[in-house]
Amino acid sequence: MRAVKQLADMRSSFDWAMFLILDIGNPEIESVPLGTRFVIGLLQALAVRAAGFGTISVSALAPAVK
Numbered sequence: 001m002r003a004v005k006q007l008a009d010m011r012s013s014f015d016w017a018m019f020l021i022l023d024i025g026n027p028e029i030e031s032v033p034l035g036t037r038f039v040i041g042l043l044q045a046l047a048v049r050a051a052g053f054g055t056i057s058v059s060a061l062a063p064a065v066k
Helices: 002-022 034-050
Strands: none
Touching: 002 034
């Protein structure tokens, strides 16, 4: 069971990093202050799977993040 949690944590961390890296230069994301962008990325990585909502419109994200 612990291994499943670790895998889920690794996947969320990877999603968060990819949100930040792949959306560099995206005007929709660049308009958000950097500190807020980190929090939004974390929420985007965790909440989309858990609750079904997001902080940034999915259509505004880079194609690789969708």
